Amino acid sequence: MSRSRSTTRVVSAGALLLAASLTVSGCTGVEIGDRPVQSAEPSSDASSAAPEATAEQEPVPTVAPRPAPDDDWQVFTDPAALVSFELPPDWTVEPIEDPGDGFGPESIHFAVDNADGDPMAELHTGITPVEQDCDPDNASPYTVILSQPVDLPSTAEAEQSIDPRLVVRLIEGYRFFSSFGVTDVVGGADGAACELYNTVQGPEHVGLYSFGDAISFTALTPEQVGSRTASFDTIADAEEFFDSDQFSAVRRMIASLEVAQ
Numbered sequence: 001m002s003r004s005r006s007t008t009r010v011v012s013a014g015a016l017l018l019a020a021s022l023t024v025s026g027c028t029g030v031e032i033g034d035r036p037v038q039s040a041e042p043s044s045d046a047s048s049a050a051p052e053a054t055a056e057q058e059p060v061p062t063v064a065p066r067p068a069p070d071d072d073w074q075v076f077t078d079p080a081a082l083v084s085f086e087l088p089p090d091w092t093v094e095p096i097e098d099p100g101d102g103f104g105p106e107s108i109h110f111a112v113d114n115a116d117g118d119p120m121a122e123l124h125t126g127i128t129p130v131e132q133d134c135d136p137d138n139a140s141p142y143t144v145i146l147s148q149p150v151d152l153p154s155t156a157e158a159e160q161s162i163d164p165r166l167v168v169r170l171i172e173g174y175r176f177f178s179s180f181g182v183t184d185v186v187g188g189a190d191g192a193a194c195e196l197y198n199t200v201q202g203p204e205h206v207g208l209y210s211f212g213d214a215i216s217f218t219a220l221t222p223e224q225v226g227s228r229t230a231s232f233d234t235i236a237d238a239e240e241f242f243d244s245d246q247f248s249a250v251r252r253m254i255a256s257l258e259v260a261q
Contacts, residue, residue: 060205061260078108082206083123086256088249090115102128104207112253119228120213120250121181123257127199127208127215134194140219141192142171145239146180148251153261154184156201161185164200166254168242171196173219175231178238180247181212182254194218203261211257 062081069075069086076093077084087093096109103109107126114120146168154164164184170176171193181198188194198212213230220229232238241247 061203063258063260066258076110078110080108082108082125082260083209084258085123085211085253087112087253088114091120091253096122099124102130104128107207121211121254122213123209123211124215125202125206125209127210129208132195134188136189136192139188139192139194140171140173142169142187142196143176143191143235144169144187145235146242146251148255150182150255150257152182152184152200152257153202153206153259154200155203156184158185161201166251167198168238169196170232170235170238171217171219173231174222175233176235176238177217177219178230178232178242179212179214179217180242180250180254181210181214182257202259206259209259211254 060080060082063077063084066075066077066084072089073086074089075084075086092113093110094113096111099107099109103124104126107124109125110123112120112122144167146166148166150164150166152164154161161184164182166180166182168178168180169187170178179196179198182200183198184200185197187196195216195218197216198214199208199210199216201207202209220231225231232241
């Protein structure tokens with residue numbers, strides 16, 4: 001507001017200065033204002049009366065309709081058709097009404113639960129990127145126990161960028177803490193990181209997006225561990241779990257994600 005008022009004052013001062021100059025020089029036939037002098041006769045040029053054309057806004061891309069899977073799995077597509085994925089027949093997808101801070105105004109958020117109501121994964125778009133410096137002394141070793149290519153759009157151009165993948169990673173604290181999701185960036189230098197991100201930098205209409213059990217995760221202390229924290233005594237224990245039938249449905253669901261591009 002203050003800048004607009006300041007601009008108005010400058011324009012008014014310029015108009016007064018121009019008026020004074022015209023008075024001194026004796027020039028006539030000039031009007032001071034926002035509009036040009038109107039001719040006494042209407043213009044014969046029809047284009048002069050035509051309204052200015054406004055640029056049409058390009059439609060937002062959408063995912064193509066996908067056929068039902070060959071088995072009894074179902075397909076979920078959000079109302080705006082920005083994302084789509086497959087899930088087991090007795091799993092449910094519900095919108096997350098209050099995802100908290102850290103998201104853009106047009107972001108979408110969904111939670112996937114299994115038949116028992118247990119949370120399996122969350123999908124988020126429009127994530128606000130967070131720049132965090134990682135002191136090497138505070139970095140924790142991490143291990144990738146699953147890395148599967150996925151066909152997802154990514155506009156990432158950073159030095160640490162990679163083609164999108166579904167990953168399962170462990171970060172070492174007093175236990176091995178696990179997380180899974182899609183990503184297009186390596187975890188950190190020399191196999192250590194302060195925080196690992198399950199995010200992909202998508203096109204403008206989607207922004208930074210995530211599909212997994214968490215957007216990011218770190219090594220925790222015993223006081224920070226909650227009821228939904230997944231951790232293991234050893235790397236072998238984690239590998240056994242993520243190679244079991246318990247995780248196979250989640251893996252298939254995450255890998256089936258399609259994003260409008």
